[in-house]
Amino acid sequence: MAKLPGMPVRGSQTGRPIMVLLDVLGQRWTLRLLWELGQGPATFRALRTRCDEVSPTLLNQRLKDLRELALIEQCEAGYALTGHGMALAQKLASLDGWANEWAAMLEAREGARD
Amino acid sequence: MAKLPGMPVRGSQTGRPIMVLLDVLGQRWTLRLLWELGQGPATFRALRTRCDEVSPTLLNQRLKDLRELALIEQCEAGYALTGHGMALAQKLASLDGWANEWAAMLEAREGARD
DNA sequence: ACGGTATGCTACAAAAAAAGTAGCGTCAAG
DNA sequence: CTTGACGCTACTTTTTTTGTAGCATACCGT
Numbered sequence: 449m450a451k452l453p454g455m456p457v458r459g460s461q462t463g464r465p466i467m468v469l470l471d472v473l474g475q476r477w478t479l480r481l482l483w484e485l486g487q488g489p490a491t492f493r494a495l496r497t498r499c500d501e502v503s504p505t506l507l508n509q510r511l512k513d514l515r516e517l518a519l520i521e522q523c524e525a526g527y528a529l530t531g532h533g534m535a536l537a538q539k540l541a542s543l544d545g546w547a548n549e550w551a552a553m554l555e556a557r558e559g560a561r562d
Numbered sequence: 563m564a565k566l567p568g569m570p571v572r573g574s575q576t577g578r579p580i581m582v583l584l585d586v587l588g589q590r591w592t593l594r595l596l597w598e599l600g601q602g603p604a605t606f607r608a609l610r611t612r613c614d615e616v617s618p619t620l621l622n623q624r625l626k627d628l629r630e631l632a633l634i635e636q637c638e639a640g641y642a643l644t645g646h647g648m649a650l651a652q653k654l655a656s657l658d659g660w661a662n663e664w665a666a667m668l669e670a671r672e673g674a675r676d
Numbered sequence: 677a678c679g680g681t682a683t684g685c686t687a688c689a690a691a692a693a694a695a696g697t698a699g700c701g702t703c704a705a706g
Numbered sequence: 707c708t709t710g711a712c713g714c715t716a717c718t719t720t721t722t723t724t725g726t727a728g729c730a731t732a733c734c735g736t
Contacts, residue, residue, distance in 0.1 A: 452672070453665035459594055459614040465665035466658045470593040476694065476722095479584040480573055492713050500573040503695050508714060518668060526713095532664050539660065543653060544580045550646050551567035551579035554632060558566070590693095590723070606684050617724050622685060640684095 450513035472517065477502055477510055479540065482519070482529070486537030491526030564627035586631065591616055591624055593654065596633070596643075600651030605640030 451457045451472065453465040460467035473479055477499065484490065484498045496507055511527060514520045519533035529537055565571045565586065567579040574581035587593055591613065598604065598612045610621055625641060628634045633647035643651055 453661070453668060459591070459616060465661035466597070467594075469657060469661045469664070470597060470654075474588065474590050474593045476588045477573070479588050480581075483580070483584060493711080501696095502573065503697085504714065505696090505716085506694060509694095518664075518671065532660075532667060535660060536657075536664075539653070539657060540584075543583060543650075546646075546649060546653065547567070547579035547583045550583070550632075550650075553646060554567055557632065607682080615725095617726085618685065619687085619725090620723060623723095 450516040452517070472513070475510070475513075477506060478514070481507075481510055481514065482533065482537050483540055485520060485527060485529050485533070486541055489523060489525040489528035494526065564630040566631070586627070589624070589627075591620060592628070595621075595624055595628065596647065596651050597654055599634060599641060599643050599647070600655055603637060603639040603642035609641065 451468055453468045454463045455468070456463055457468050457471040459471065473482075480499055481495070484495060490498060492504075492507065492511075495511075496502055496504065499507070511520065514533070515522070518530055519536060520527050521530050522528075565582055567582045568577045569582070570577055571582050571585040573585065587596075594613055595609070598609060604612065606618075606621065606625075609625075610616055610618065613621070625634065628647070629636070632644055633650065634641050635644050636642075
């Protein structure tokens with residue numbers, strides 16, 4: 449069952465929305481799922497494939513949670529982001545640039561050490 | 563042991579930086595830790611307190627991983643974000659606004675249903 | 677020097693979450 | 707009426723996370 453904002457979550461009794469969000473996103477595959485759906489809607493099986501054959505049990509669990517949190521919804525094409533989900537996914541997308549710089553920095557560091 | 567960009571991670575063989583990042587951030591407490599450190603440096607124990615007495619085992623594990631990934635570093639005040647870590651934490655901070663809107667929307671929805 | 681206290685951290689067992697695999701029920705095409 | 711795709715559930719094993727105890731070091735006042 450998904451935790452809704454306003455309710456206490458792991459590590460925060462306050463129910464502050466950001467804490468709920470950090471808790472939800474901190475579950476395995478949640479971020480990845482949002483990322484993949486940011487590329488466009490997908491069916492259950494397509495999503496599994498995109499996520500390296502993640503176990504259907506977990507996929508279904510996450511889809512249920514994200515649906516309860518109104519971040520995704522079902523449509524003819526399978527699952528798709530809602531308006532709010534899209535806004536969040538865009539914020540994730542903006543991490544891509546950062547990640548590349550970060551990787552370049554790490555690589556330089558590793559290279560220097562060897 | 564932390565996974566570095568360039569290495570395959572859970573759910574992605576490519577080693578794409580963003581995939582590594584999503585994998586790391588998808589571990590419990592990682593996001594929260596970055597968030598808390600975004601508020602300023604903290605000692606091990608202070609961090610534990612801020613994170614609702616998270617178990618020292620896990621805290622230490624995460625700190626080690628984040629250190630290897632060059633997102634945090636040790637200083638006199640305890641642990642602090644590195645330059646890259648700060649940039650990432652700022653991106654997280656920008657989720658706060660989104661989370662508030664999202665929570666308001668959910669609340670309205672719930673209210674309407676009851 | 678001596679308890680008292682704080683810190684950073686490790687060890688270990690129990691509980692919870694995730695992974696992996698099989699397969700069911702429905703549908704549509706051949 | 708068989709075959710194949712789909713969405714999903716059941717069940718077992720493995721991995722992660724928790725919770726609790728406690729050690730070693732360092733400072734503090736007496």
